[in-house]
Amino acid sequence: DTGVSQDPRHKITKRGQNVTFRCDPISEHNRLYWYRQTLGQGPEFLTYFQNEAQLEKSRLLSDRFSAERPKGSFSTLEIQRTEQGDSAMYLCASSFDYPFGGSGDRNRRNTIYFGEGSWLTVV
Amino acid sequence: KQEVTQIPAALSVPEGENLVLNCSFTDSAIYNLQWFRQDPGKGLTSLLLIQSSQREQTSGRLNASLDKSSGRSTLYIAASQPGDSATYLCAADSGTYKYIFGTGTRLKVLA
Numbered sequence: 001d002t003g004v005s006q007d008p009r010h011k012i013t014k015r016g017q018n019v020t021f022r023c024d025p026i027s028e029h030n031r032l033y034w035y036r037q038t039l040g041q042g043p044e045f046l047t048y049f050q051n052e053a054q055l056e057k058s059r060l061l062s063d064r065f066s067a068e069r070p071k072g073s074f075s076t077l078e079i080q081r082t083e084q085g086d087s088a089m090y091l092c093a094s095s096f097d098y099p100f101g102g103s104g105d106r107n108r109r110n111t112i113y114f115g116e117g118s119w120l121t122v123v
Numbered sequence: 124k125q126e127v128t129q130i131p132a133a134l135s136v137p138e139g140e141n142l143v144l145n146c147s148f149t150d151s152a153i154y155n156l157q158w159f160r161q162d163p164g165k166g167l168t169s170l171l172l173i174q175s176s177q178r179e180q181t182s183g184r185l186n187a188s189l190d191k192s193s194g195r196s197t198l199y200i201a202a203s204q205p206g207d208s209a210t211y212l213c214a215a216d217s218g219t220y221k222y223i224f225g226t227g228t229r230l231k232v233l234a
Contacts, residue, residue: 042212042226042227043214045221045222045223058221110172112157114159114168115166116165117165119164
């Protein structure tokens with residue numbers, strides 16, 4: 001278990017450029033989440049995947065944002081035509097969806113684990 | 124719509140003190156509540172998760188409690204240490220797997 005990995009950790013880009021972030025979840029986790037966090041605020045939900053299916057998207061995720069999780073493994077978050085308001089830390093998290101009636105440590109299995117985040121600065 | 128509030132926003136205590144961080148949520152129909160720690164410029168580290176059927180969880184010097192009827196959770200830190208200095212965030216999941224976060228409590232433990 002190597003934890004949730006995110007790349008790149010920092011990205012500075014000019015307004016109007018496209019950027020892509022990658023997230024590698026914990027290997028056995030079937031759920032993957034993207035959050036965005038600005039200074040002094042708690043993380044805000046953007047979207048999540050159950051395996052390769054994107055099940056929900058926040059209204060914060062405008063048409064310029066797209067997320068994918070091909071084959072239910074790693075995920076990418078792309079921002080097109082970046083704006084200065086996109087500057088934030090983009091956090092990826094993963095969890096194991098606890099099946100009804102299953103056994104094991106339910107608290108550990110329902111816990112979501114975050115990566116170190118990808119800082120985006122749009123200049 | 125779930126809203127999560129954390130009070131106080133900042134807290135400074137001397138080393139060794141026991142302390143309580145508060146988290147309030149508006150929708151009592153929560154599925155899980157999770158406490159996290161965040162160091163400056165870093166991601167979030169999970170501390171404790173409490174399921175709706177549980178009243179409390181403990182890990183080392185940390186104890187988290189959940190009172191759904193009053194819409195409150197507390198994180199108790201015993202014998203605080205300078206290494207505990209960080210921002211502590213609580214997040215509520217109403218069964219939709221969208222955790223709603225508070226804005227956090229910035230804790231500073233003075234040596």
